[in-house]
Amino acid sequence: xxxxxxxxxxxxxxxxxxxxxxxxxxxxxxxxxxxxxxxxxxxxxxxxxxxxxxxxxxxxxxxxxxxxxxxxxxxxxxxxxxxxxxxxxxxxxxxxxxxxxxxxxxxxxxxxxxxxxxxxxxxxxxxxxxxxxxxxxxxxxxxxxxxxxxxxxxxxxxxxxxxxxxxxxxxxxxxxxxxxxxxxxxxxxxxxxxxxxxxxxxxxxxxxxxxxxxxxxxxxxxxxxxxxxxxxxxxxxxxxxxxxxxxxxxxxxxxxxxxxxxxxxxxxxxxxxxxxxxxxxxxxxxxxxxxxxxxxxxxxxxxxxxxxxxxxxxxxxxx
Ligand SMILES: [Zn+2]
Numbered sequence: 001x002x003x004x005x006x007x008x009x010x011x012x013x014x015x016x017x018x019x020x021x022x023x024x025x026x027x028x029x030x031x032x033x034x035x036x037x038x039x040x041x042x043x044x045x046x047x048x049x050x051x052x053x054x055x056x057x058x059x060x061x062x063x064x065x066x067x068x069x070x071x072x073x074x075x076x077x078x079x080x081x082x083x084x085x086x087x088x089x090x091x092x093x094x095x096x097x098x099x100x101x102x103x104x105x106x107x108x109x110x111x112x113x114x115x116x117x118x119x120x121x122x123x124x125x126x127x128x129x130x131x132x133x134x135x136x137x138x139x140x141x142x143x144x145x146x147x148x149x150x151x152x153x154x155x156x157x158x159x160x161x162x163x164x165x166x167x168x169x170x171x172x173x174x175x176x177x178x179x180x181x182x183x184x185x186x187x188x189x190x191x192x193x194x195x196x197x198x199x200x201x202x203x204x205x206x207x208x209x210x211x212x213x214x215x216x217x218x219x220x221x222x223x224x225x226x227x228x229x230x231x232x233x234x235x236x237x238x239x240x241x242x243x244x245x246x247x248x249x250x251x252x253x254x255x256x257x258x259x260x261x262x263x264x265x266x267x268x269x270x271x272x273x274x275x276x277x278x279x280x281x282x283x284x285x286x287x288x289x290x291x292x293x294x295x296x297x298x299x300x301x302x303x304x305x306x307x308x309x310x311x312x313x314x315x316x317x318x319x
Pocket of ligand 1: 184185186187252253254256257
């Protein structure tokens, strides 16, 4: 009789349970402000009770928990469970090395065949612009990535953008969080300063919104729909971003704005030229976000700026 009752006990289909667990994951409370070089996964304690409820729920909870995999070193990717091949959609890697002492170590994505998003957190205290080269192996998995989120690349430059567009040709979303802007008026990477705190974000959805350099180097990404910059800024500049319609600010440094925008004619001409910049073919939206920082906390040695800014690096690279 007991066996009969057990057989008749109603059971939800696994597919429905999976949807419930997925919804539960999405509704978990935030773990507080996101911090660089720390995992943004939900806490394990939120999943553990599910793993104890039933065999099916245990499987589904593990699947949801490992949707994002957090790795502190390339070794963390080598001996993962076989199921990760099916479960993990997002990989979050912490890369603390420096390209001043580059080692031939690859982050091997081989075990993550359904990967859709890669986030890489660099150490802002290190020169690291070349280290993205370590994340494109094997080629077939790097090519299928739809979203790349790079934090704290030390020096925005043609090399970084070229690496991105060559290594990850399938990108739909590119997010770059960095301390410096790469001004396309003077072609120098600088720490941004404004007259007052900028809006939380500036969104361009009908015009390009990208500095010309970025538009040019990202052109090969034919599926790219969204680019999001999060840049650091300080106060003490001369320009406010609160009345942006007649400037369409897209990464110009304060020195250039102060000096060159003083001429209304130049500013109008510059804005008109920005509207005509050729953009990656699928681009729909460019977002600029801002994080306040004291210039003393920006680790890159601003005095050590290469002569000629990013131009020099580009010239050297082309030789
Ligand atoms: Zn400038």
